Amino acid sequence: MKKILFFLSILMVTISSCVTSLQPLVTYNSAIADNRIEGTWQQDGQEYIVQNVFISDFYKKNKKDLEKNRKENNGQLSEKDKKDSILFSRSYIITYTKNGMQYLLFGSMIKLNGRLFMNFTPVDMISTDSTSTITEINFDNRLNSYTIARVQFGTVNTMKLDFIDGGYLHDQIKAGRMKIKNETDELYGTFLITASTRELQQFLEKYGNDSRFFNKENSVTLNRKS
Amino acid sequence: MKKKYWELNHPILRIIQHLAFWVLSFFVFLYLFKTGAKPEKIDYVYTILFQLTLLPAVYINIELLLPTLGNRKRILFYLLSLITIIILFAWINYNFFDNWSAKVFPDYFFISYFTFREIVLFFIVYIIITMLLKLSKSWFLVSWLQKELLEKEKQKTVVELKALKAQINPHFFFNTLNSIYSMALDKDDRLPGTVLQLSDLMRYFLYESKDNFVPLEKELAVANDYIALQKIRSGEQLSIEIIKQGELNGQKIAPLLLITFLENAFKHGAKGSSGNTFIKLDIKVEKNKLNFTVENNKGLIDEVNTGDHNGLGLENVKRQLELLYPGKHLLNIKDEQDRFVVALQLSL
Numbered sequence: 001m002k003k004i005l006f007f008l009s010i011l012m013v014t015i016s017s018c019v020t021s022l023q024p025l026v027t028y029n030s031a032i033a034d035n036r037i038e039g040t041w042q043q044d045g046q047e048y049i050v051q052n053v054f055i056s057d058f059y060k061k062n063k064k065d066l067e068k069n070r071k072e073n074n075g076q077l078s079e080k081d082k083k084d085s086i087l088f089s090r091s092y093i094i095t096y097t098k099n100g101m102q103y104l105l106f107g108s109m110i111k112l113n114g115r116l117f118m119n120f121t122p123v124d125m126i127s128t129d130s131t132s133t134i135t136e137i138n139f140d141n142r143l144n145s146y147t148i149a150r151v152q153f154g155t156v157n158t159m160k161l162d163f164i165d166g167g168y169l170h171d172q173i174k175a176g177r178m179k180i181k182n183e184t185d186e187l188y189g190t191f192l193i194t195a196s197t198r199e200l201q202q203f204l205e206k207y208g209n210d211s212r213f214f215n216k217e218n219s220v221t222l223n224r225k226s
Numbered sequence: 227m228k229k230k231y232w233e234l235n236h237p238i239l240r241i242i243q244h245l246a247f248w249v250l251s252f253f254v255f256l257y258l259f260k261t262g263a264k265p266e267k268i269d270y271v272y273t274i275l276f277q278l279t280l281l282p283a284v285y286i287n288i289e290l291l292l293p294t295l296g297n298r299k300r301i302l303f304y305l306l307s308l309i310t311i312i313i314l315f316a317w318i319n320y321n322f323f324d325n326w327s328a329k330v331f332p333d334y335f336f337i338s339y340f341t342f343r344e345i346v347l348f349f350i351v352y353i354i355i356t357m358l359l360k361l362s363k364s365w366f367l368v369s370w371l372q373k374e375l376l377e378k379e380k381q382k383t384v385v386e387l388k389a390l391k392a393q394i395n396p397h398f399f400f401n402t403l404n405s406i407y408s409m410a411l412d413k414d415d416r417l418p419g420t421v422l423q424l425s426d427l428m429r430y431f432l433y434e435s436k437d438n439f440v441p442l443e444k445e446l447a448v449a450n451d452y453i454a455l456q457k458i459r460s461g462e463q464l465s466i467e468i469i470k471q472g473e474l475n476g477q478k479i480a481p482l483l484l485i486t487f488l489e490n491a492f493k494h495g496a497k498g499s500s501g502n503t504f505i506k507l508d509i510k511v512e513k514n515k516l517n518f519t520v521e522n523n524k525g526l527i528d529e530v531n532t533g534d535h536n537g538l539g540l541e542n543v544k545r546q547l548e549l550l551y552p553g554k555h556l557l558n559i560k561d562e563q564d565r566f567v568v569a570l571q572l573s574l
Contacts, residue, residue: 172335175267176266176267176268176269177267177268177333177334177335178268178334178335178336179261179266179268179269179272179334179335179336179337179339180261180335181261182261182262198341199337199339202324202337202338203335203337205324206324206325206328206337207328207335210328
């Protein structure tokens with residue numbers, strides 16, 4: 001639970017009232033690439049850089065480890081590496097800096113019922129403040145959790161991210177009107193969706209356009225900078 | 227019988243049985259489908275709706291397909307129809323939860339939590355369970371009907387045996403009274419003793435032969451009386467040879483069985499013959515076995531051909547043996563030119 005709360009606290013720095021899932025919405029065999037997302041985006045003065053994983057600095061930094069793994073495996077890719085490779089080729093690293101910390105998120109997209117969805121998971125936090133005692137928090141050995149948002153590209157270089165309203169979702173579960181596997185932490189008032197990837201996809205296929213799950217408070221519109 | 231039939235087939239009872247099955251199934255599903263530690267409102271709604279899609283498939287099968295197509299000749303049509311029903315309702319189940327429920331129940335949020343294949347498996351399991359229940363109920367009904375049938379057969383056998391005994395006794399008495407009548411006409415001195423012996427025989431026939439089985443000792447004693455009676459009637463012309471072997475040790479036998487064979491021997495031989503008349507009797511008793519052979523010469527004018535009851539005694543005794551000693555007797559009748567032999571082997 002500590003690990004989960006740790007991730008939640010990080011995500012909640014940027015997005016309030018979001019939904020966190022233990023399982024990813026997107027897997028290697030369902031991920032799609034959409035180049036429209038690549039580039040630099042901004043919102044209220046905050047910049048977000050989106051790059052394909054393979055051309056990101058994060059990948060370049062970790063490439064040595066990946067190649068080392070490959071050498072240990074007689075130059076062959078393991079099954080996991082193959083799947084990761086497919087997923088990385090269709091996924092993105094989102095980088096932004098806030099309060100002296102650089103945040104790196106890993107994002108993958110999926111098309112469900114004609115709509116684009118993206119799940120995010122934090123991969124790295126690097127201090128940009130030379131006086132800070134914490135220089136980097138790496139997520140390699142941590143249990144991943146995912147935040148899900150609906151992605152809508154506007155006609156004039158805009159991108160809207162509609163995060164699922166966690167408050168509404170939680171209320172429905174508490175009222176016994178929503179059937180989805182979850183774990184609630186009564187102490188901190190947080191909850192985690194534990195449904196499988198398939199169930200998450202089915203839910204969004206069915207309710208991905210339901211306005212009750214997406215509201216203005218949980219929406220972010222980004223403008224393309226370059 | 228009516229009470230039992232009511233218990234098994236009364237519509238109210240059937241409804242109660244079906245309701246009990248579905249209520250039990252509901253709670254099993256509820257605890258299987260629940261997402262949290264205890265079932266929530268949505269779990270109840272989901273379970274009810276899931277069962278509602280199972281109901282038509284189950285009842286179409288047990289009320290329509292099984293009775294009309296559930297036989298060897300139509301098994302292929304039955305299986306095809308069953309597969310169609312399973313696929314159709316599994317598809318309805320899948321689509322209802324995955325698509326249509328949002329329109330029917332807009333305030334409840336659920337999806338199909340199982341793949342189409344898993345739902346098909348659910349349906350197959352339910353169809354099999356309900357079919358087995360239906361078949362086991364039918365099996366109980368058939369088994370009960372068989373038991374009833376056996377009981378009726380048994381009752382019928384008892385009635386038939388009584389009827390057979392009723393046929394034997396008048397037949398015997400008719401012949402004996404004819405003999406006594408002849409003795410009375412001849413003013414025979416032995417008549418009072420003969421009447422007394424007849425009286426003893428009548429007691430045995432009327433009172434002691436009501437049971438299905440009597441002591442073999444008693445039956446042989448009565449056979450002796452009967453022979454004595456017939457000997458008086460036949461006079462010096464009749465030669466009777468009796469060989470007895472073995473020990474009587476509480477063995478039991480159907481009453482009047484041996485008497486009927488003796489009666490038959492006297493009718494064929496003693497009465498109808500004109501000289502060199504004989505009856506040979508061989509009785510061998512073992513622990514649980516009786517070998518009884520009676521041999522007689524055949525008369526020139528056979529008595530049995532003159533009456534209305536030709537061969538009735540032997541036919542009766544054959545039927546009696548079938549009813550009382552099924553698979554436990556061997557009856558061999560030799561009807562030769564000048565002699566008649568009856569050999570009976572009986573497991574006691």
